[in-house]
Amino acid sequence: MAKEINILLTSVGRRDYLVQWFRQALEGRGRVFASNNSETPAFHNADGSLITPDIRDEKYLPMLLRFCREQHIMAVISLFDQDLPVLSSAAAQFAAAGTRVIVASGDVLTVCNDKMATCEMLRRHHLPTPRTYTVQTLRSAWQQTVAENSSFPFPMIVKPRYGCGSIGVFDAHDGASLADAIARCGRKIRETYLSGSSQGSVLQSNAPLDNQWGWEPPILIQEKIAGSEYNLDIISDLDNHYRNTIVKHKLAMRAGETDVAEIMDPESEEGHLLTGLGEELAQILPHPADLDADVMVSAEGVPCVIDLNARFGGGYPFAHLAGADLPKAIILWLAGEEVPDNLLRSAPGIRAMKVPMPERM
Structure with missing residues (x-):
């Protein structure tokens, strides 16, 4: 048996x-x-x-x-x-x-879970990533901007360094809203489970986050990239061998997750570009099953990685509804059986949406 x-x-x-x-x-x-x-x-x-x-x-x-x-x-x-x-x-x-x-291994998880480590990895491999600051480096950059009588590159995104989803993520369009966003982000980190995934010594501080940013919280301030947003399911087998990348164009978002998306044709210009990016990321970050990636493509056609999660992401259901079946592939791999390519591919052009349904418990 x-x-x-x-x-x-x-x-x-x-x-x-x-x-x-x-x-x-x-x-x-x-x-x-x-x-x-x-x-x-x-x-x-x-x-x-x-x-x-x-x-x-x-x-x-x-x-x-x-x-x-x-x-x-x-x-x-x-x-x-x-x-x-x-x-x-x-x-x-x-x-x-x-x-x-x-x-994935601990090293890969560190790169994905620590958003500053994500940016540093991308820079090392000459992959585009938004300009990103800690509160400490932001202070220096701001002072330099003032000294040079130049303008700061607004708009910016303020987010937890070790966050996921949309918890503690705020937009900033000028200096006042930036200081406010940093303060609000810091409070969110203290109030939620994110406090357990950040530097404990920082989170014990009760110091206020004022306009001078008097302490160093686990917060990132990142250039907001304008363009079209995509989600990638970068799929490898259980021995970390790359198999495929499924590209989805995000059409609507809610609470940090994709609500409506369309499967991209891997032969289209964007699909080909992002499929290649997915394969490159799989070589840099060996992982089993799914590596979830969010990418902004600028008006100039430059893909900019903005987030990585070494797990099933919130965008996977769109790939599944369009024909992929990663759960089935995982079962076959566990059983030592071959996984046909069609289980790891989605039909281009299919649009889908998430519809929350109440359920009696």
């Missing part, structure tokens, strides 16, 4: 569709489990579930390991940026328990 392929999705949150797609992909060959929060639809629609402590709690990993042994979990997949390095650091322990953690 073939071994059961049981999957644990951690921090799955609202992404119930992934639970459903993995269950469909299994075709009765195994079960899908979900953790960590019971107040989510994905948690209730899985075949089994686990309520865990906070991912920073010392009991978190031992509980997951025990659960994987008890439920014969073959693979763990996380959907939360702050969970990824925790699981990656314990990959050998999970392997000893017979469970594969489908996650």
